[in-house]
Amino acid sequence: MLMKLRQKRLQKYVKKYFKKHPDVKLITVTGSIGKTQAKIAIATVLSKRYRVRLFHGNRGTNFSTPLAILGIDYPGDITGFLAWRKVFKAARQRIRQPQDIDVIVQELNATSFGSLMAYAHYMTPDIAVVTAVSESNIEVFQSIDYIAQEQLSIGSISRSLLVNRDDIDSRFAAYLTNPVMNTYGLEGAAEYRFEEADYSITDGYKGAIIVPEWEQVIPVTVQVHDPFTLRQAVMASAIAVKLGLSPQEIASGVEALTPLTGHMNTFRGSEGSIILDDTGNTSPLGARTALQSLYRITAPQKIAILGSMRRLGPFSQTAHQEIGMLCDPSQLAWVITVGDEANRWLAPAARGRGCQVKECGNALEAGAFAHRVIERGGVALFNGHEDDVLEEGVKIVLHSMDDQKKLARQTAEDIAKKSEGFSRFA
Numbered sequence: 001m002l003m004k005l006r007q008k009r010l011q012k013y014v015k016k017y018f019k020k021h022p023d024v025k026l027i028t029v030t031g032s033i034g035k036t037q038a039k040i041a042i043a044t045v046l047s048k049r050y051r052v053r054l055f056h057g058n059r060g061t062n063f064s065t066p067l068a069i070l071g072i073d074y075p076g077d078i079t080g081f082l083a084w085r086k087v088f089k090a091a092r093q094r095i096r097q098p099q100d101i102d103v104i105v106q107e108l109n110a111t112s113f114g115s116l117m118a119y120a121h122y123m124t125p126d127i128a129v130v131t132a133v134s135e136s137n138i139e140v141f142q143s144i145d146y147i148a149q150e151q152l153s154i155g156s157i158s159r160s161l162l163v164n165r166d167d168i169d170s171r172f173a174a175y176l177t178n179p180v181m182n183t184y185g186l187e188g189a190a191e192y193r194f195e196e197a198d199y200s201i202t203d204g205y206k207g208a209i210i211v212p213e214w215e216q217v218i219p220v221t222v223q224v225h226d227p228f229t230l231r232q233a234v235m236a237s238a239i240a241v242k243l244g245l246s247p248q249e250i251a252s253g254v255e256a257l258t259p260l261t262g263h264m265n266t267f268r269g270s271e272g273s274i275i276l277d278d279t280g281n282t283s284p285l286g287a288r289t290a291l292q293s294l295y296r297i298t299a300p301q302k303i304a305i306l307g308s309m310r311r312l313g314p315f316s317q318t319a320h321q322e323i324g325m326l327c328d329p330s331q332l333a334w335v336i337t338v339g340d341e342a343n344r345w346l347a348p349a350a351r352g353r354g355c356q357v358k359e360c361g362n363a364l365e366a367g368a369f370a371h372r373v374i375e376r377g378g379v380a381l382f383n384g385h386e387d388d389v390l391e392e393g394v395k396i397v398l399h400s401m402d403d404q405k406k407l408a409r410q411t412a413e414d415i416a417k418k419s420e421g422f423s424r425f426a
Contacts, residue, residue, distance in 0.1 A: 006084055010066040011122035013091040017070060018123070021099045026069070026123060027239060030108045030116060030154050031131030031164070032147065033283050037229055037260055038131050039105045041236040045253030049245050050102035066122070069104055070094050103243070110150045112140060120157040127239055128158035131232070132167035134285035139313030148172040155181065162238055164231055165190040167285060184235045186227055192238035194222075194230055201266060201274060201297055201379075205230055209237045209254070218247045220254045225276065226264045226293040228286070233257055262391065262408030264293065268399035272376045274299070275397055278383040279390040280408050282309055284319045290383040291326050299379040301333045305366050305393065306346060307384025308339030317345050324349025334358060334373055338366045339388050367393025389418050 018024065029038045036056075043054040055068035067074055072090045075083035106125075110116050133148045141147045148168070155161035155178035163176075166185035184192040195217065196207040204224050208217035222233045233254045240250045259265045262280025269275040274297075278290045287306065294302055304327060312319050320341050327335045327350035335355045337347040343359040351357045360366040363384075370380050370393065380397060384390035391407040398404065409418070 003079075007062045007066075009088065010063060010070075010091065013088070013095065014066045014069050014122045017091075017095050020095050024099060024101060025103045025126045025243065027103060027105045027127045027129065028108050028119075028123075028125040028154065028158070029105065029129045029131065030110055030151050031129070032134040032136040032151070033286055034131040034228060034232060035107045035109075037263060038129060038232050038235060039107050040260065041232040041257055042105050042129075042239055043103075044256055045236040045240045045250060046103055046105075046243065046245070048240075048249040048253045050243070051100065053101045053104045055106075065106060065108065065119070069106055069123070071101075108154065110137075110147070113146070113150060116150060116154045117157065119154075123157075125154070125158040127160050127162055127242065128154040129235060129239075130154065130161070130163045130168065131235075132164050132228075132285055133169065133172060134167065134283055135312060135315060135319055136283040136285070137311055138315050139311045142313075145172070149175045152176055160242075162235060164235070166231060167228070182238060184238050185231055186234070190234075192234050192241075194234050199296060201225065209234055209250070211238065211241050213241055214247070216247065218251050218254075220251050222254055222257060224257065224259055224264065225266060226278075226289050228289045229257075229259060229264060261406065264290065265406070267394070267403050267406070269374060269378075269380060269397045270371055270399055271374050271378070273374045273378045273380060273397070275394060276379065276381040277391070277394055277407065278381065279307075279388075279394060280386070282307065282383050282385050284309060284312075284323065287323045287383055288326060290381055291323070294379065294381045295328065295331050297379050299377060301375045301378035302331055303334045303336065303370055303374060303378060303380040304332050305336040305338065305370055305380060305382045305384070305390065306342055307337075307363075307388035307390050308341035308343075308346075310385045310387060316341050320345035321349040324351075325353060327353055327355045329354035329356075332356075333375075333378070334370075336360060336366050336369055338363060338384060338390060338393070363388055363390045363393035364396070365393075366390065367396030371397045392418060 029035050043052045077083040152175040160180040161178045165183035183190045191212050193210050198206040205222045208219050237250050265277045267275040324346040335350040335357045337343050338360050347357050347359050382390045
């Protein structure tokens with residue numbers, strides 16, 4: 001009961017904050033995948049003109065969002081009276097202080113039915129973004145239609161809505177209720193889109209961003225290596241246009257974007273190879289996108305190291321089999337699978353397609369095998385869920401040990417936890 005009262009009190013402070021500072025714009029991001037990438041892309045581009053508040057991370061409690069909006073650190077002692085006294089004092093000060101930011105970018109998680117509508121009690125986003133609707137978290141919702149219904153419901157409490165046309169099936173349009181809506185993507189049907197001129201593993205995508213408001217295009221080079229992240233650049237540009245940035249400011253912001261740690265980063269590997277590191281996390285949509293990106297690269301040899309996908313419940317078998325069926329023997333010299341689900345369902349499906357498959361029990365075994373079979377000039381994609389810790393397999397194939405610190409989950413605590421886990425296989 002006490003925690004519920006604290007939650008409601010925080011929400012009241014958020015309402016007071018926006019009432020006191022009506023010029024502050026609130027942009028929210030939800031969707032099946034890519035929320036962190038999206039909010040960083042938005043903040044990076046908008047910061048070319050505006051002061052932006054962006055909090056990283058999410059504690060997974062009802063306190064996370066109001067605290068992040070107000071720019072207050074999460075209390076160290078979530079139950080302590082003195083800690084909350086300090087939080088509420090900081091909230092009152094934030095409301096009274098002169099406006100110190102222009103835009104707040106906030107991630108919203110759809111954790112259950114009605115979870116997004118609950119935000120209507122204390123906020124009205126100026127622009128709500130839906131990054132994708134996919135099978136992620138289907139274990140909770142039991143149906144992708146229910147996932148779509150929940151995530152797109154954010155439009156009903158927002159002033160305007162911006163949705164990813166490429167990664168949200170058109171049949172879900174039935175769940176759209178906000179008449180002020182635009183789409184972004186890479187396909188011609190999207191209102192805000194990217195027109196590609198060239199792509200290379202060294203430079204990323206070269207082309208132009210097309211916006212309906214302007215006759216002129218925005219020429220850009222986007223240093224990313226997968227279409228999903230490229231769409232985030234388009235989405236951030238769309239928001240920037242709506243908030244009045246110039247073409248020059250937008251181009252400067254977009255060209256400052258870089259992949260997040262563990263999200264399609266490139267590294268030099270052994271034998272003059274290239275590593276595509278996509279070990280931050282994965283999902284059916286993420287794995288599909290990663291494979292499509294790998295297939296676009298011209299190289300004498302390509303290897304896909306694929307981990308197991310999580311939180312799919314009874315849909316896990318079908319999802320893994322579908323990824324296995326996407327493994328193209330004309331593109332891949334090896335498919336290396338890691339983890340129970342990938343070995344049980346993805347590997348046989350890839351083998352059925354005619355791929356050469358190696359099943360591995362853990363990331364170290366997968367990395368050692370990839371190191372053994374990689375050829376000069378080859379490209380190795382590592383795609384996996386955080387539980388598979390495939391970044392430890394990446395280390396075995398890296399050309400330089402200095403790059404290890406650029407991989408996902410490399411704090412002392414992370415390393416100790418992973419070492420304990422790997423000791424079971426010794």
